[in-house]
Amino acid sequence: MAKANVKRKVVIYRDWCKQCGICSTFCPTGCIVKEEDGYPFPRYIEKCIGCRLCELRCPEFAITVEEWEKSK
Amino acid sequence: MTTPNRIILDKYLRHNKKFPHIWCPGCGIGIVLAALLRAIDRTGWTKDEIVLVSGIGCSSRAPVYVDFNTLHTAHGRALPFATGIKAARPPLKVIVFTGDGDCAAIGGNHLIHACRRNIDITTVVVNNYIYGMTGGQQSPTTPEGMKATTATRGVIDQPFHIAELAASAGATFAARSTTYHAKELESFILKGLEHKGFSLVEAISQAPVCFGRRNGMGDPVEMVKREKELAIPISKTAGMTFEEKKDKIVTGIIEEREAQEWTDLYAGVKKTAGEE
Numbered sequence A: 001m002a003k004a005n006v007k008r009k010v011v012i013y014r015d016w017c018k019q020c021g022i023c024s025t026f027c028p029t030g031c032i033v034k035e036e037d038g039y040p041f042p043r044y045i046e047k048c049i050g051c052r053l054c055e056l057r058c059p060e061f062a063i064t065v066e067e068w069e070k071s072k
Numbered sequence B: 001m002t003t004p005n006r007i008i009l010d011k012y013l014r015h016n017k018k019f020p021h022i023w024c025p026g027c028g029i030g031i032v033l034a035a036l037l038r039a040i041d042r043t044g045w046t047k048d049e050i051v052l053v054s055g056i057g058c059s060s061r062a063p064v065y066v067d068f069n070t071l072h073t074a075h076g077r078a079l080p081f082a083t084g085i086k087a088a089r090p091p092l093k094v095i096v097f098t099g100d101g102d103c104a105a106i107g108g109n110h111l112i113h114a115c116r117r118n119i120d121i122t123t124v125v126v127n128n129y130i131y132g133m134t135g136g137q138q139s140p141t142t143p144e145g146m147k148a149t150t151a152t153r154g155v156i157d158q159p160f161h162i163a164e165l166a167a168s169a170g171a172t173f174a175a176r177s178t179t180y181h182a183k184e185l186e187s188f189i190l191k192g193l194e195h196k197g198f199s200l201v202e203a204i205s206q207a208p209v210c211f212g213r214r215n216g217m218g219d220p221v222e223m224v225k226r227e228k229e230l231a232i233p234i235s236k237t238a239g240m241t242f243e244e245k246k247d248k249i250v251t252g253i254i255e256e257r258e259a260q261e262w263t264d265l266y267a268g269v270k271k272t273a274g275e276e
């Protein structure tokens, strides 16, 4: 799954996040974790497979997963 | 590829509205709305040809936030308004966004008759099993035994199953999914939008504050897990009895068939009446 030439970014817009915990709980790779302050953070971004389930299940439109090809 | 959130933000949300939106933390309505917006984006329709109609309820507040032609009507009456719009302007893409109370209680009669007409409207129902906006009264979908402010010792009535109800009333497309299955939900909504005739997609959704809390279902995460555990695809229900299915969430396409659509039939009537 983890394509070597792909880079990913998971942008979480904290101003809209209501800390429901859905994104971190259901992230299949454990990329997103709930921090001590209650907000989610993509701490293990290298694990992200770009499935975008976090984005689809966020009730707040607060997550955008970005993906692009790494330049050599 | 599903539509990126960035496009949803830029193209479909109304920037003069206050965000974050009004819904409680972890409530599933936002997930259903997002699924609808992504499905709409995949149709390629322009915003100007789309009309989004709702009644009253937490779910029915959705049109307020999105940039289409929108109509926020009276409780239970989204479908009559939508029917009027579609009858007057058949080329418009008419979509109803409603709740279980709005469309199955006060609007239940409108629902079955819209189904019966097979008019080309797509209805997305957020079924959170409760009247959310007014604080948690029993709705026609509240499962037996569950508590509500109007059923403090547990509901004794049998619930409606909205998708099956719609199908048996004549809807030519009916499907059910959940907020856990957001991707599937989006694909069913897309099918509903592209279907010619009356289509209904029931989205089972968590309402942590007005329903889950009263029924000891834990936080939004626990409620979403519950959807995952209770969901059973319709393909696996053959041979199951009513009792066995009762506490499950049957997901999938319940009905999909072709039949003559109402605005086409009505155009024919006008022609024979000499109105052109």
Ligand SMILES: Cc1ncc(C[n+]2csc(CCOP(=O)(O)OP(=O)(O)O)c2C)c(N)n1
Pocket (backbone or CB within 6 Å): B056, B057, B058, B059, B060, B075, B098, B099, B100, B101, B102, B103, B106, B126, B128, B130, B131, B132, B133, B134, B139
């Ligand atoms: C004619 C009328 N009767 C009752 C109400 C009160 N009321 C507002 S919303 C609602 C129920 C909404 O339930 P549902 O459609 O399931 O929406 P939810 O809030 O659960 O998303 C009721 C009974 C009203 N606004 N108008």
Ligand code: SF4
Pocket (backbone or CB within 6 Å): A010, A026, A027, A028, A029, A030, A031, A032, A042, A047, A048, A049, A050, A051, A052, A053, A054, A055, A065
């Ligand atoms: S895209 Fe998938 S793997 Fe990456 S953070 Fe989101 S849910 Fe986790």
Ligand code: SF4
Pocket (backbone or CB within 6 Å): A012, A016, A017, A018, A019, A020, A021, A022, A023, A024, A040, A057, A058, A059, A060, A061, A062, A063
């Ligand atoms: S799903 Fe959305 S609202 Fe919930 S914790 Fe994650 S970013 Fe915040």
Ligand code: SF4
Pocket (backbone or CB within 6 Å): B022, B023, B024, B027, B028, B029, B058, B059, B128, B132, B133, B206, B207, B208, B209, B210, B211
């Ligand atoms: S009151 Fe219930 S339905 Fe309404 S936003 Fe809150 S949790 Fe959702």
Ligand SMILES: [Mg+2]
Pocket (backbone or CB within 6 Å): B057, B099, B100, B101, B126, B127, B128, B129, B130, B131, B132, B139
């Ligand atoms: Mg409801």
